[in-house]
Amino acid sequence: MSKRRSNIKVRAAFAVYTLLIVGSFGSLWATDDLSFGRHPIENFIKTVEEMGRPSFLDAWFGQTNRQYISDDGTVLRTENPQELERNFIAAVARALWVTFAISTLGTLLAALAALPLGWAAASNIKKPKLIALSAKIILDCSRSIHTLVFGLIFVGIVGLGPTAGILAIGAHAMGTFGKLYAETIETIDMGPINAIRGVGASPMQIFSFGIIPAVLPSFVSTYLYIWEFNTRDSTVLGLIGAGGLGLLLSEAISLFQWDRLSTLLLTLILFVLIFDALSRRLRTGLV
Amino acid sequence: MNPVFDVKEATLKIDGKTILEAISFAVQPGESIAIIGPNGAGKTSLIHLLTGFIAPTSGEVWFQGTNLSERATKQQQRNRHTSVGIVHQGLSLVGRLSAKENVLIGRLGKNKAITTWFRHFKPEDHRFADDALRKVGLLSKADQRTDTLSGGERQRVAIARSLVQEARVMIADEMTAALDPNASKEIAGLMSGLKEQLNLSIVSILHDLELLPIMAERVVGMANGSIRFDLPTKEIDDELLKNLFTK
Numbered sequence: 401m402s403k404r405r406s407n408i409k410v411r412a413a414f415a416v417y418t419l420l421i422v423g424s425f426g427s428l429w430a431t432d433d434l435s436f437g438r439h440p441i442e443n444f445i446k447t448v449e450e451m452g453r454p455s456f457l458d459a460w461f462g463q464t465n466r467q468y469i470s471d472d473g474t475v476l477r478t479e480n481p482q483e484l485e486r487n488f489i490a491a492v493a494r495a496l497w498v499t500f501a502i503s504t505l506g507t508l509l510a511a512l513a514a515l516p517l518g519w520a521a522a523s524n525i526k527k528p529k530l531i532a533l534s535a536k537i538i539l540d541c542s543r544s545i546h547t548l549v550f551g552l553i554f555v556g557i558v559g560l561g562p563t564a565g566i567l568a569i570g571a572h573a574m575g576t577f578g579k580l581y582a583e584t585i586e587t588i589d590m591g592p593i594n595a596i597r598g599v600g601a602s603p604m605q606i607f608s609f610g611i612i613p614a615v616l617p618s619f620v621s622t623y624l625y626i627w628e629f630n631t632r633d634s635t636v637l638g639l640i641g642a643g644g645l646g647l648l649l650s651e652a653i654s655l656f657q658w659d660r661l662s663t664l665l666l667t668l669i670l671f672v673l674i675f676d677a678l679s680r681r682l683r684t685g686l687v
Numbered sequence: 688m689n690p691v692f693d694v695k696e697a698t699l700k701i702d703g704k705t706i707l708e709a710i711s712f713a714v715q716p717g718e719s720i721a722i723i724g725p726n727g728a729g730k731t732s733l734i735h736l737l738t739g740f741i742a743p744t745s746g747e748v749w750f751q752g753t754n755l756s757e758r759a760t761k762q763q764q765r766n767r768h769t770s771v772g773i774v775h776q777g778l779s780l781v782g783r784l785s786a787k788e789n790v791l792i793g794r795l796g797k798n799k800a801i802t803t804w805f806r807h808f809k810p811e812d813h814r815f816a817d818d819a820l821r822k823v824g825l826l827s828k829a830d831q832r833t834d835t836l837s838g839g840e841r842q843r844v845a846i847a848r849s850l851v852q853e854a855r856v857m858i859a860d861e862m863t864a865a866l867d868p869n870a871s872k873e874i875a876g877l878m879s880g881l882k883e884q885l886n887l888s889i890v891s892i893l894h895d896l897e898l899l900p901i902m903a904e905r906v907v908g909m910a911n912g913s914i915r916f917d918l919p920t921k922e923i924d925d926e927l928l929k930n931l932f933t934k
Contacts, residue, residue, distance in 0.1 A: 594775075605795045605799075
């Protein structure tokens with residue numbers, strides 16, 4: 401392609417992109433949907449102030465005796481904020497474990513379900529066209545429907561709780577796994593596989609000696625990456641009733657408990673950071 | 688005695704283009720033949736015909752009394768798989784497996800047990816593998832991953848893999864192409880020794896013409912899809928080679 405034609409294409413792409421930005425902004429502006437509310441700055445400062453003191457600090461530095469007194473001086477209720485926050489931290493830990501369990505089991509489910517689909521979708525594997533096409537359609541559908549949408553569907557089918565979360569993670573991640581499996585299989589060096597076939601090996605022997613060693617490092621790396629991604633995804637699943645940390649997030653937001661929201665977000669960030677670091681280390685070790 | 692390979696008037700056309708034209712030649716038991724010729728001469732296609740990887744458009748290819756051009760029975764296919772050891776261009780070893788595991792792959796045609804799916808082999812298979820690695824001088828590196836071995840060592844693993852097939856025929860497709868001159872001579876010497884020791888028939892495509900006297904008793908010169916000469920190695924002279932590679 402000549403340099404001049406290439407330049408024209410780049411300019412045309414840039415012009416289309418600019419039009420898309422202007423169109424998006426203009427249409428939202430025209431319908432008055434780009435509002436920042438009535439007191440954005442005050443609200444922002446207030447939120448930062450409230451979130452700036454996470455609730456978990458109260459477990460050690462909070463009051464030990466808080467009283468709620470009515471206008472006539474009657475003590476309506478007494479509570480120990482330190483004890484309350486300790487209980488909340490325990491609840492966060494339990495929810496965190498549930499979130500982790502959802503992502504772990506959902507990822508495993510997806511990885512297993514995607515194996516035959518990825519195999520069928522790989523273009524260098526001989527199989528009937530109908531099978532290849534069906535596998536590609538299933539994987540594309542799975543990838544294009546968001547985990548949250550799958551979550552809503554599964555909550556409707558199996559009810560509230562982690563089971564819906566596991567199925568939602570499994571259904572969405574299956575598409576990603578399948579696509580990455582297929583890409584890995586497509587890049588396999590066929591030389592060793594043809595050589596193994598050439599000695600008269602059976603299909604299972606070819607799979608064990610030729611395909612597994614070629615794809616395993618990449619599959620494991622993909623598995624860790626998607627697992628890492630799913631731990632983040634599974635935290636929001638609680639928002640739609642699929643259990644775990646998201647449920648507490650949803651409660652804190654609904655009750656305007658910004659200090660607890662702050663605790664939850666810090667927990668989430670710490671958890672994701674630790675998991676990311678471990679996963680990255682493992683993946684690097686595999687290469 | 689039947690020839691190991693007997694190619695009769697084999698022609699190969701792919702997408703209307705003639706790759707091989709009316710090729711005829713035979714390989715006798717215990718004979719070593721080198722196929723030489725410029726790039727695009729059809730050497731690798733001829734090897735593919737011998738291994739049954741592709742069938743000729745017309746003509747016949749016989750292997751130990753079986754016509755490969757016809758639909759072979761499962762027993763005939765297995766017989767061919769286990770009787771022909773192939774040392775591929777680019778070696779085709781599994782890098783993440785050890786040298787011994789790669790050699791054991793050569794036993795898969797003979798041992799179909801489910802345990803082999805999990806890379807468990809019979810003691811007999813291990814004996815064969817150890818013996819083959821000893822023959823190629825690589826027993827001390829049996830447990831080393833193949834992708835950590837040198838080019839020459841990998842070549843030895845590929846040869847050992849063919850040996851454990853108990854193959855009576857070995858086909859080598861440019862087996863020394865990736866090796867330096869010393870390693871090439873070493874591998875050629877090894878092949879020649881193994882041929883004498885095991886009475887192997889060897890068909891090899893060779894680029895390094897210096898190896899002809901070590902590797903082959905007979906030389907088949909190919910150009911443009913046909914055989915230009917088929918002569919004992921000692922009758923090959925510079926003039927013949929010059930004509931083959933320049934025309």
